[in-house]
Amino acid sequence: MDVVSPELNSLLPDEIMDTEAIEDIPHPQPGGSAVQPEPSDDTPVPMETDTPMASEHLSLCSNATSAEHTKALATTTNATLSISSGSQLPISISSSSSSSSLLTFKPAMATSVASTKTTDSLTGTSISTSGLQRLTAPFTISAANHQIILNKVASAQATEAARSAGNSPQVIKQEGQKLLVTTIGKSGQPIVLQLPHTGGKPGISQTLGDNKSQATQFKVVTIGGRSELKPLMGSVGNQLTTLQAQQLKTVQIATKTAVSSAAPIKFIITKTVNSKGLSPQTSVSPVITGRVLTQSSPGIPSRTITLSEPLNSNMQSISGKKIAISPLKTPSKVTVVSVASPTSNASQKSIALPVNVALGQQILTVQQSTSGSPVKLTTGQTTTQNIKSVQSVTLGGVGGSQFKAIIPLTTQSNVQQIQVPGSRFHYVRLVTTTTASSSGHPSGPSTSSMQTAKPMVVSAGAVRMSVPIIPAQTVKQMAPKPLTSSTVVTTTQTQQRLIMPATPLPQIQPNFTNLPPGTVLAPAPGGGNVGYAVVPAQYVTQLQQTPFVTLASSSGFPASTGVQTQARLPLNGLSTAETTSRPRKPCNCTKSQCLKLYCDCFANGEFCNNCNCNNCFNNLEHETERLKAIKTCLDRNPEAFKPKIGKGKEGESDRRHSKGCNCKRSGCLKNYCECYEAKIMCSSICKCIGCKNFEESPERKTLMHLADAAEVRVLQQTAAKTKLSSQISDLLMRTTPVISSGGGKLPYTFVTKEVLEATCECLLEQAKKAEQTHQPQVEAERMILEEFGHCLMRIISSAGKAKADCASINC
DNA sequence: GAGTTTGAAACT
DNA sequence: CAGTTTCAAACTC
Structure with missing residues (x-):
């Protein structure tokens, strides 16, 4: 399996939505060809060629203020990307190397709050940003193993492997999760969208408009990488839409090769950006719609990739605290669901790319067809792609020891692996069991579509989880984060998110040794395909409580795997039922920010809820800090989140404290003593002084009798x-x-x-x-x-x- | 409710 | 690893 760097999420667009107002900005081409607006239908478009284009223009502009703040820079040898967003986020990106592209987001205005710097190393691309938008999550996409490798830092090996595989490794550095640059593709396949591109190509002019306040996040998504960089011409239109406190952005990127004047490539991404000011309780309606990806090359039928998704009203119905399955996200996270390239030579394909955004998260699904086969991607449709039962959902975590819950995907219907022949990547699809039987409705031999995901709302206590449920043949995306964000298959900088391979890859199996209480791991039975969903314990608990969706099934879940199947490990010796049924005591932390083990909530792997704490960071709003704290605790003590009360040795039924107490003055007969508090007697491992908490102790007997x-x-x-x-x-x-x-x-x-x-x-x-x-x-x-x-x-x-x-x- | 006691957690 | 400090819960008044 490949590990997706924690920052992967941050690299992805915050929100993607369809926009009708996407403007197709023609780019000056040496050949005189201009990018043509991609029609929403499946109209074939001339393919782009691998030939570097003389110039590239990528513009991101908001409709409202694009004209005013747009700044475009273009050079013959350097690609310049300028982004202007309203009055707040003018950004310019420039690529200065023929072999490497340097994207620099410069504030066009003195008041600009974000700057981004992107460098393409070894064809890899590193993007660094400062200010509100910083990217620190380089990732590598490798098709060598049918895997997408997202590494925190693209290693040379991984990169080389990726390159050898024919992909263009992209190294992305991002801070603030504002910019996404990714290359997913297959060598020889003229697909897609690549940002930045290699030198030798005409400069890129990108204009980005953003009406959004500082919360606005721009992410550049490059799809379709290959060993050699492809010319990119893109235009981004930015729309601001009010959708339950979310801001929608539309990014349209068009790529065109210099040689193929008639091969415009267009990639439209609509982004929905959550307002950071939103509280967890705020209902967020995840919506992603419409994106168009068009690519054409001379002599090759044009490819049109349309990413569109109707607003999912179901998801909007979620109210109150909402948690995506992956709470480990910061607001406005984007998830890339899948990337694949079918080998079919169909002249034209329509692929539905389900882009779901739940709770402020966005999921981007991209399928890529093999070169020479024009492809159109259309969301909200069914897919004819081969789908296997594979599920991979990573909900985040910290390092290797993050809170993890693996959602058992017991049936193939629950999880499906979308495997496109010839594709180096596996699509991972999570579908509901109820609708898994449906294989989608192929609109054509070469058409694949995905149905709109349905939201799943899980409520547990005051926390509610919203998980989009996608019917069969659809990608299941779960975003466990209340309004801020969460991602199904993504990573963030501080929270490592894992993308499990669709196929069993032992080398990438997650380390389950340090799973905190509540971790749930479940392999997907059948087909040898294994899928894991890693979600916070509390989310799993909530999920299991939900009447709407059955995420796990005990059947087919091999106990021999050693995987924990319970949603919540016993806490302090109490059974799951006890811990879940008993109301949790609110904490009163004042100085620890509830991010230390002093806090019982934190120590139990729970979010603070209805507590009396001050300056609490043990919530989704401070997921980054929380994950960091978790990691720190685990670094200090790998078993920090494991129950302290375990079974005694030799199968004795008596429970005992794992570490023993150290009481000195309480005689271990007060609740200061953890043993006594757990209603167990002190054991030999205790270091207590004056202990009276033993079997024959008269004091204990009296105390117990009174109690x-x-x-x-x-x-x-x-x-x-x-x-x-x-x-x-x-x-x-x-x-x-x-x-x-x-x-x-x-x-x-x-x-x-x-x-x-x-x-x-x-x-x-x-x-x-x-x-x-x-x-x-x-x-x-x-x-x-x-x-x-x-x-x-x-x-x-x-x-x-x-x-x-x-x-x-x-x- | 304020203050004290206590011991685990955190720190040095 | 030991000593010290910090912290929040338990406890007392």
Whole structure:
């Protein structure tokens, strides 16, 4: 498996949506050809050729202010990308090397808050940004293993491997997750979109407009890489749309080779950017729609890749706290779902690319066809691509020891691997079990489409998880992050996200040794394909609680795998049911920001919820810090998040503290002692002084007896009250008809509040009496019941007497 | 509710 | 690894 660098997510566009207002900006071409706006339909477009184009223009502009702030720079040998976004984010990108492209995002204005620097090393591309937009997540896409390798730092080996595989490794550095540059492609395949491009090509002029405030994030997405860089000409149109506090951006990128004047390539990405100011409770309607990717080369039928997705109303329905399966995200994260290139030589293909955004996350799915086969990608459709049961969902984590939950995808219907013949990459698809049977509706032999994902809302306590559920044949994307963001298949800088291989790759198996409580790992049964979904424990718990979706099935889940199947590991020796059913105690942290083990919430792998803490960072809004803290804790103690109370040795049923206590003054008979608190006795591993928490300890016995007595008393009181109420109700039910028929005074008139209170007092006194005499519980209950019987007799007697009196009076 | 005690966690 | 400090819960008043 390949590990996706933590920053992968950040590299992807925040939101992608379809926009009708995408402007196709023609680019001056030496050949005189201009990029033509790609029609939404499947109209073939001339293919681009590998020949470097004389000039490249990539413009990102917002509709509103593009004209005002757009800045374009173009050189014959250098590619310059300028991005202007409204008044806030003018960015210029320039590529200065023939063999490498340097993208530099420069603030066009003095007030610009973000600058991006991109360098293409070894064809790899590194992009660094500063300010609000910084990229620090280089990744490498390698098709060698049918894998997408996203490395934190593209290693030379990986890069070389990727290059040898025919791909253009891209090294991306991003900070702030604003810019995405990726190359996914296959050598010899004239696909796609590449940013930046190798030198020797005409400069790139990119204009980016952004109406968005500082939260605006621009991400450059390059699709279709090959060993040799391809000329890129792109235009980006930026739209600002209000969608539940989200901002939508449209990025349109068109690439055109110099040789093929008639081979315009157009790639349109619509981005939806979440407002960072949104609170976790804010409902976010993930929406991704419409993107167009067009590519053409001379002599080759043009390829049109359209990424469009209708607004998913279902996802919008999510309200309150929402959590995508992958909470490890910061707001406005984008997920790349899949990349593939079919070998079919179909002259034209329509591929639906499901781009789902849930809770501020975006998922970008791109399929690429083999060279020579024109392809059109259209979202919201079914796909005819080969799909295998593979699921890979990474929800993030910190380093190798992040909170992980692997969503078991038990049936192939749940998860499907989209494998395109000839494709070096595997598509991973998560589908619902209910609709998995449907294989989609191929619109044509070469058409693949994906259905709109359905949102899955899971509520657990105050936290709700929203997971888009995509029917069969669709990519399942789950974004567990409340409004901020989460990603299914992505990585962030501080949270490492793993993309599991569609096919079993032992070398990339995640390290499960340090999984904190709540980790759930589940292999996808069947087909030898293994899929993992890594999600935070709490999310898994919530997922399992959801009535909407069944994410896991015990069947086919081999226990021998050693994978933990429970959503939440026992905490402090308590069973999962106990921990989940019992309300969590709110913390009161003031200085630790709830990011240290001092905080019980944090220590239990939970988010703070309804706590009394101050300056809490143990929430999705501070996922980065949280993940960092988790990593720190795990670095300090790999078992920091494991339950402290485990089983004793040799199968003894007694639980014991894993580390033992160190009490000095409490005698281990107060809740200061973790052993005592867990209601277990101290063991040999304890270092306590003056311990009285052992089997024969008289103090302990007394204490336990008192505690038990108190507990019994409470239980008895509760039981007595319940029984009394029941008896009284029953009495009333039985006596009412008699009284009614007799026309006399209703006996329940005598069951007044005072009578009830007196009865309860009598019962309580009996309970006290039993307690004082150290009666066993059974005997105590008997005594109370006897007293209750006496009370009833008195009530009945009084009622009967009253009735008799009434009757005599009436007569 | 404020203050104290306590021991785990964190730090040195 | 040991000593010290920090921290939040447990406890007391």
